[in-house]
Amino acid sequence: MSHQSDLIADDIEAYLKAQEEKSMLRFITCGSVDDGKSTLIGRLLYDSKMIFEDQLSALESDSKRLGTQGEEIDFALLVDGLAAEREQGITIDVAYRFFSTDKRKFIVADTPGHEQYTRNMATGASTADLAVLLIDARQGMLTQTRRHSFIASLLGIKNIILAVNKMDLVDYSQKVLTDIDAEYRDFAKDFGFRSIMTIPVSALKGDNILNASDNMPWYEGPTLMRHLEDIPVGDARQTADFRMPVQWVNRPNLDFRGFSGTIASGTVRVGDRIKALPSANESTVKSIVTYDGELEEAVAGEAITLCLADEIDISRGDVIAGKDNPPEVADQFEAKIIWMSDDQMLPGRPYLFKTANKMLPGLVTDLKHKVNVNTMEHTAAKQLELNEIGICTIALDSRIAFDPYNMNRETGSFIIIDRITNTTVGVGMIDYALRRASNIHWQALDVDKSARAEMKLQRPAVLWFTGLSGSGKSTIANVVEKRLFARGRHTYILDGDNVRHGLNQDLGFTDADRVENIRRVGEVAKLMVDSGLMVMTSFISPFKAERRMVHDLLDDGEFIEVYVDTPFEVCAERDPKGLYKKAKAGELKNFTGLDSPYEAPERADIHVSTDTLSAEECADTIIQYLEDNGYLSANGGS
Amino acid sequence: MTKTLTHLKRLEAESIQIMREVAAEAENPVMLYSIGKDSSVMLHLARKAFFPSKLPFPVMHVDTTWKFREMIEFRTMITEKYELDLIVHINQDGVKDGIGPFTHGSGVHTDVMKTAGLKQALDKFGFDAAFGGARRDEEKSRAKERIFSFRSAQHRWDPKNQRPELWDIYNTKKAPGESIRVFPLSNWTELDIWQYIHQEDIPMVPLYFAKERPVVERDGQLIMVDDDRMPLQDGEVPMMKKVRFRTLGCYPLTGAVESEADCLTDVIQEMLLTSTSERQGRVIDHDAAASMEKKKQEGYF
Numbered sequence: 036m037s038h039q040s041d042l043i044a045d046d047i048e049a050y051l052k053a054q055e056e057k058s059m060l061r062f063i064t065c066g067s068v069d070d071g072k073s074t075l076i077g078r079l080l081y082d083s084k085m086i087f088e089d090q091l092s093a094l095e096s097d098s099k100r101l102g103t104q105g106e107e108i109d110f111a112l113l114v115d116g117l118a119a120e121r122e123q124g125i126t127i128d129v130a131y132r133f134f135s136t137d138k139r140k141f142i143v144a145d146t147p148g149h150e151q152y153t154r155n156m157a158t159g160a161s162t163a164d165l166a167v168l169l170i171d172a173r174q175g176m177l178t179q180t181r182r183h184s185f186i187a188s189l190l191g192i193k194n195i196i197l198a199v200n201k202m203d204l205v206d207y208s209q210k211v212l213t214d215i216d217a218e219y220r221d222f223a224k225d226f227g228f229r230s231i232m233t234i235p236v237s238a239l240k241g242d243n244i245l246n247a248s249d250n251m252p253w254y255e256g257p258t259l260m261r262h263l264e265d266i267p268v269g270d271a272r273q274t275a276d277f278r279m280p281v282q283w284v285n286r287p288n289l290d291f292r293g294f295s296g297t298i299a300s301g302t303v304r305v306g307d308r309i310k311a312l313p314s315a316n317e318s319t320v321k322s323i324v325t326y327d328g329e330l331e332e333a334v335a336g337e338a339i340t341l342c343l344a345d346e347i348d349i350s351r352g353d354v355i356a357g358k359d360n361p362p363e364v365a366d367q368f369e370a371k372i373i374w375m376s377d378d379q380m381l382p383g384r385p386y387l388f389k390t391a392n393k394m395l396p397g398l399v400t401d402l403k404h405k406v407n408v409n410t411m412e413h414t415a416a417k418q419l420e421l422n423e424i425g426i427c428t429i430a431l432d433s434r435i436a437f438d439p440y441n442m443n444r445e446t447g448s449f450i451i452i453d454r455i456t457n458t459t460v461g462v463g464m465i466d467y468a469l470r471r472a473s474n475i476h477w478q479a480l481d482v483d484k485s486a487r488a489e490m491k492l493q494r495p496a497v498l499w500f501t502g503l504s505g506s507g508k509s510t511i512a513n514v515v516e517k518r519l520f521a522r523g524r525h526t527y528i529l530d531g532d533n534v535r536h537g538l539n540q541d542l543g544f545t546d547a548d549r550v551e552n553i554r555r556v557g558e559v560a561k562l563m564v565d566s567g568l569m570v571m572t573s574f575i576s577p578f579k580a581e582r583r584m585v586h587d588l589l590d591d592g593e594f595i596e597v598y599v600d601t602p603f604e605v606c607a608e609r610d611p612k613g614l615y616k617k618a619k620a621g622e623l624k625n626f627t628g629l630d631s632p633y634e635a636p637e638r639a640d641i642h643v644s645t646d647t648l649s650a651e652e653c654a655d656t657i658i659q660y661l662e663d664n665g666y667l668s669a670n671g672g673s
Numbered sequence: 674m675t676k677t678l679t680h681l682k683r684l685e686a687e688s689i690q691i692m693r694e695v696a697a698e699a700e701n702p703v704m705l706y707s708i709g710k711d712s713s714v715m716l717h718l719a720r721k722a723f724f725p726s727k728l729p730f731p732v733m734h735v736d737t738t739w740k741f742r743e744m745i746e747f748r749t750m751i752t753e754k755y756e757l758d759l760i761v762h763i764n765q766d767g768v769k770d771g772i773g774p775f776t777h778g779s780g781v782h783t784d785v786m787k788t789a790g791l792k793q794a795l796d797k798f799g800f801d802a803a804f805g806g807a808r809r810d811e812e813k814s815r816a817k818e819r820i821f822s823f824r825s826a827q828h829r830w831d832p833k834n835q836r837p838e839l840w841d842i843y844n845t846k847k848a849p850g851e852s853i854r855v856f857p858l859s860n861w862t863e864l865d866i867w868q869y870i871h872q873e874d875i876p877m878v879p880l881y882f883a884k885e886r887p888v889v890e891r892d893g894q895l896i897m898v899d900d901d902r903m904p905l906q907d908g909e910v911p912m913m914k915k916v917r918f919r920t921l922g923c924y925p926l927t928g929a930v931e932s933e934a935d936c937l938t939d940v941i942q943e944m945l946l947t948s949t950s951e952r953q954g955r956v957i958d959h960d961a962a963a964s965m966e967k968k969k970q971e972g973y974f
Contacts, residue, residue, distance in 0.1 A: 047941060131817075140865070283693040286726070325724065
C-alpha cells in the first residue's frame with residue numbers, strides 16, 4: 036500500500052504535513068501496445084490506489100466487453116481515452132496520467148510507439164525528467180527501442196529505466212535480462228544518459244512493479260516504483276547559471292516596476308549583480324517579490340518577480356542572467372528541428388519562431404541533412420516531412436539570448452508557427468550560434484533609396500502579378516510597362532523567361548524549388564526597388580506564404596499584389612504554351628491548378644480578370660491605382 | 674545545498690507561468706469562476722501570479738440561476754474581499770423560456786443555461802482567452818486535452834486537430850473570432866487541490882463541509898431542497914441529514930454525500946479513505962459513455 040492509511044485515519048494533520056514535503060517527477064513511457072505499456076501504467080495507477088471503486092467497477096465491466104485478458108482485469112483500458120481511439124483500439128496521442136506515493140507525485144506522459152508518431156513522443160519527452168523504455172523480454176531490443184532512446188536523448192532526457200517486461204513469459208530468466216542489459220548499454224553509450232537502470236518486470240502479474248518479485252530472487256535492484264521514488268532529479272538545473280526569461284512586466288503603479296518570470300535555471304539572491312540580454316544593461320537585484328512575502332533567494336522552477344536597483348530598459352522576452360555568466364546573443368543558429376505538420380518544411384519559407392516568452396519572424400535558411408530516427412544515419416534532403424528530424428540553420432529577425440539546448444532546455448528550445456494557419460508546425464533545439472551574423476554589415480551609403488527615387492520622379496514599388504499559367508500576367512505586365520515607359524518612368528519586368536534561364540536555372544518545379552524561386556525573385560525585386568525602379572514580376576507564385584514573404588521583405592506600400600483572376604477552364608482553353616495539354620496527359624508534374632495547388636489571394640491590392648476585360652483595360656485599372664496612390668509622383672503623392 | 678521544490682510548489686509555478694503567458698499575449702482574457710474548489714484554487718493562484726498588481730482581467734460567473742444560495746453568498750463575499758472585477762452572465766433567452774432542470778431535464782438545462790450561456794457571454798464581451806479550472810485527472814477524455822485548447826469561431830473543439838505542446842512554450846496565435854480555453858490546473862489532481870487548499874488556507878464555500886441540510890433521495894442521489902422551486906414528488910418529504918458536497922453545480926443536479934466531515938482536514942481524511950471518484954456526484958456525466966467528450970466538442974467547457 037503506497038499511501039499510509041494508518042496515518043490518514045489516526046493523525047490526518049501529521050499526514051498532511053508530511054505530504055507537503057513531497058517532490059514531483061515527470062516521466063514518459065515508451066513502447067508499443069504489444070509491449071504492455073498501457074498495462075504497466077494501469078498497474079502503477081492501480082497499485083498506488085489511484086483508482087476509485089466506481090472506476091474499478093466500470094473497468095471490470097469494460098474488461099469483459101472490450102478487454103483482451105479474458106475474465107481478468109485489462110489494465111490497458113484504464114488509460115484509454117477518446118472515443119475515436121477507443122474504437123480503433125489504439126492510443127494516438129499523448130495522454131497525461133497522475134499518481135502519487137508518500138514520497139512523490141508522478142506525472143506520466145503516455146506516448147505511443149508507432150513509427151509515425153515521433154511528434155507525440157517528442158511532446159511527452161519535452162517535459163519529462165526520465166523515460167521508461169519498455170522492452171518485451173521475448174523480443175529484446177527492437178528498432179523502436181533505438182528510436183525511443185534517440186528521441187529521449189534528443190529532447191534532453193538524462194535518466195532511463197529499461198523495463199524488461201513479460202519476464203513471466205521467459206521463465207523469469209536472468210540470462211535474458213543480462214543479455215538485453217549489455218546490448219542496450221553498448222548501444223546507448225553515446226547518448227549522454229546520466230543513469231540507466233534495467234529492471235525485470237511483469238506488468239500483468241505485478242512482478243517488481245511495487246513489490247520485489249518472488250519469481251526473480253536473483254534480481255537485487257530496486258522495484259520500478261522504488262526507483263521512480265528515489266532517483267534524484269532537478270539538481271543540475273539548480274546548479275547551472277542563473278537565467279530568467281522575462282514573461283510579464285509587473286507595473287501596478289508608478290512606484291513599482293518588477294519583472295515577472297519563472298527561473299529557468301540557477302539561483303538568484305538579493306544583491307546579485309545581473310545583466311539583461313540582449314541589451315547587456317546591468318543592474319543589481321533589489322528585491323525578490325512574491326505574494327507570500329519577499330525572498331532572500333529563489334531557485335530554478337520558482338515563479339517570482341524581480342525588482343532592480345536601476346531603471347534599465349527590459350521587456351518581455353529579454354533574459355535576466357548573472358553578470359558574469361550571461362547567455363550568448365545571436366540571430367542565426369544551427370538547430371535540430373522536428374517537423375510536426377502535414378505541410379512539409381521548406382527552407383526559405385518564412386515562419387514565426389517562439390522561444391521562451393518571445394515571438395519573432397525568421398526562416399530556416401538551410402536544411403543540412405535529415406536524421407533517420409531508426410538508424411541515426413544522416414541523409415541529404417531538400418525538405419522535411421511530418422515526423423522527420425533535420426539539422427538546420429535558422430535566421431531570426433532580431434537577436435535573442437539563448438543557451439545550447441543540451442546546456443539548458445528552457446533557454447535553448449523554440450517552436451515554429453505557420454504564419455497563415457497559426458498552427459505549431461515544428462519544434463527545435465539550438466546547438467550553437469552561427470558566427471556569420473556578426474560579419475555582414477550593411478554599408479550605410481549617402482545615396483539611398485529615397486534619393487534614387489526622387490531623381491526618377493517616382494515612388495519605387497513591386498507590382499506582383501500572380502495567377503494561373505496562361506491567365507495573362509505577362510501580357511498585362513508588358514502593357515503596363517509600355518505605358519509607364521511612355522510617361523518617362525524607370526521600370527523593369529522580372530518573369531520566368533529572364534529568371535528561369537539564368538539566375539534560377541538550377542531550380543525545378545517541386546514545392547521546395549518553387550519557394551526558392553520566389554525567394555530569389557523577391558530578393559532581386561527588393562534590390563531593384565532599392566535602386567528606385569518600378570518593378571513588375573510575373574510568376575504564378577501559387578503559395579500565400581511566399582507572396583507574404585516578399586511582402587515582408589519590402590517596406591510598407593512597396594508591395595502591390597495584382598491578382599490576375601482568370602478561371603482555370605479559360606486558361607486551360609487558351610493554353611498559349613501548350614502546357615495544360617502536356618500536364619493533362621501526365622507529361623508535366625506539379626502543374627499548378629492540376630496536381631499542385633493555387634492559393635488565391637484574399638485581399639489583393641488590385642484584382643483583374645482577362646476573362647471579362649482586355650489586357651489594355653486591365654492595364655488601365657493598374658495605372659489608375661498607381662496614380663491614385665501617388666506612385667507616379669516624386670514625393671509619394673499629396 | 675540545492676533546495677527541492679515540493680510538488681505543490683512546482684504545480685503552483687506551472688499554473689502561474691500559464692496565467693502570465695495569457696495575460697501577456699491575449700488581447701481580452703477572462704477567468705471563468707464557478708465558485709467551486711477548483712475555481713477557488715485558480716483564483717488564489719491568479720492573485721499570486723500578478724502580485725502586487727491586481728488581476729489584469731475580469732472574472733466571470735455563468736450563472737444558471739439554479740446555483741446553491743450559499744454559493745452566491747460566497748461569490749459576493751469573495752468579490753468584495755479580493756476587489757474582483759466580476760461579471761455575472763445569465764442566459765436571458767433561457768430565463769424567458771423558463772428553462773430549468775425540473776421542467777426541461779438536466780440535458781436541456783445544462784445546454785441552454787451553461788453551454789449556450791457561456792458561448793453567449795464570450796461572444797458578448799469578445800473574450801479571446803478564457804481560463805477554466807478543469808483538470809486532466811477528472812475524466813478520461815480530458816487526459817489528452819492541451820493546456821491551451823483552441824476553439825473555432827463557433828466554439829467547437831476538434832480533438833483530432835490539437836496543436837503539439839512542448840516544454841512550457843505555448844503557441845497563442847489565432848485567427849480573428851477564434852478563442853482559447855486555457856486550463857492552468859491541468860496537471861493537478863483532486864488530492865493536490867485539497868492539499869493546496871489546506872496548505873494555503875484558501876476560503877471555501879461551506880457546502881463542502883458536513884452540516885444538517887434538508888435533502889430528498891431521488892434516483893439514488895441525495896438532492897438538497899435549497900429553495901421552494903423544487904417540486905416534491907409523491908411521498909417525498911425533505912429529511913434533515915448531515916451531508917456535504919464533493920462538487921458544486923446546480924443544486925438539483927448535484928448529489929450530496931452523507932458525512933460527518935465538518936472541517937477541511939476531516940474532508941480530506943474522508944476523501945482519502947473513501948473509494949468513489951468525485952464526478953460520480955454529477956448527474957450530467959452519466960448520460961452516455963463518451964458524453965463529456967461530446968459535450969466538449971459542442972462547447973461545454
